[in-house]
Amino acid sequence: MTGKPMLNPIWLQTFVTAAQSKSFTEAGRRLNLTQSTVSDHIVRLETELGRRFFIRDTHSLALTGDGESLLVHARLILEAEARARLHFAGPPLRGRVRLGTSDDMAMGPLPDMLAGFRRLYPEVELDLTLGITDNLYVQLEAGALDLMTGKRRNGDHRGHTLYREALIWFGPEGMAMPQDPLPLVLLPEPSITRAMVLDTLARAGKSWRVTCNSSSHAGCAAAVRAGLGFTVLPKSMTFAGLAPMRDLPPLTQVEYIAVIAPDAGRPAKTLLDILTAARG
Template identity: 60%
Template sequence: MLNPLWLRTFATAAAAPSFTEAARRLELAQPTVSEHIRQLEKAVNRRLFVRDTHSLALTTDGRSLLVHAQIILDAHANAETLFTAPRLRGRVRLGTADDLALGRLPDVLASFRRLHPEVELDLAIGPTAELYRFMDNGELDLMIGKRRRGDRRGQRLYREPLVWCAREGITVPTDVPLPLILLRAPSVTRDMVLATLARAGRSWQIVCTSSSYAGCYAAARAGLGITVQPGAIAGAGLAPLTQGGLPGLPAVEFIALSAPGLSQPGRALMDLIIQSPLH
């Protein structure tokens, strides 16, 4: 068995000019360092150092073992940190747009749960405009959603293109108003779509509204009209539309926004969200 104590002594000695210096760095007696190396060489049945009175060098086997020793020691340190660090407790109120909930957010929440099993998550899913209202009213600790026009708050996560979608086989009418399926107002995506159509001089008619992307998706799959969704969640049964002279849509910017005085569990979740590839 590769005793982590022997491996730590070995890695320190490999970086030192002598066992005496390694002993000083480890705050051990020099005979103890020698004994750890002897035990390790016996365990692997290989000579790890070439040493004389003036120099200390790794053998080929020693260099090979050093790579594995560093991996083992890193894993050992990570495990100790995981099980000796104070466990976070408390509650985090997280608001998210439903397009993120339909994407990779569940993977982030699963990671957070593994790391902090004693933190309670209170999850609110809704349109970004509603999440901003909850944040401003102090009803959320964190939110992730689209950046609202003119609002510079929040940590940018990524940008995602919007795409026109409809049921496979549907054609875009050119001589009648576009039959639109949109999120219910107020909605960042809805505002962007209608502003784009207005600039392009394209007429439209709203045939269905929903409070969620899932509802828009269901209506589009039923063939009620054309909808707009972030490219990452455009689902099966819907096809991107490029014909019919549809104007190009802008990309949306997704952000994470935290409330003032965020708790330690809230900061831990915020850090994980920022580090995770949500798109």
């Protein structure tokens, strides 16, 4: 025996969920565990590795530098374990998955998720539809999609949380902050991001005018580069010629989820398993 640390997958799943939650209590609700059990898993993990992974008090929960590093490794370990279990779970997987996704996910983490699925199940055909999240909900409810990924719709409690991400204001590089009304470049109705942006500005008492609507974030970025106004993008999405704007009302995080149709088949359920394992 070498005495090397053992990374219990159950502890790692608890850690990943806690890292994406506001508190251990919230993580416990998501995992169907008590707050004390979540805390015990984290303490065991910290003791096993001899590092501290969270800075926590009565009001907040944040990752340390070691916690940020462990989060990367934990996701990879959990994804590998899920793939191994799925690989040996039954006969070869065949069929088709009609997947709808928002373009910010398609330009972000989704390709890596799909690559893992493709390596394991090369005989499954994938139909990919890009669209505004709210429209994808409509297509899912109409039976046109088996599975969708995108932002959580306000008041809708369905779906599996994939991750949360901050929304950031962007403007063209070198452009000074304009006076009211604020020119905006946004996704069209019924965009969830658009609703969040306009609600934030209204609460802050700031006037605006929409100068351009685009069906994609790439189109919004092009309009911003052309000087038409300011837009909002997920923190992980960057475009050349755009710069973060610091003097606008801060936006809340957005929750990205996966929602599966009630009558979805095994291929869609398997893809959902990989998506949730990949992002914790």
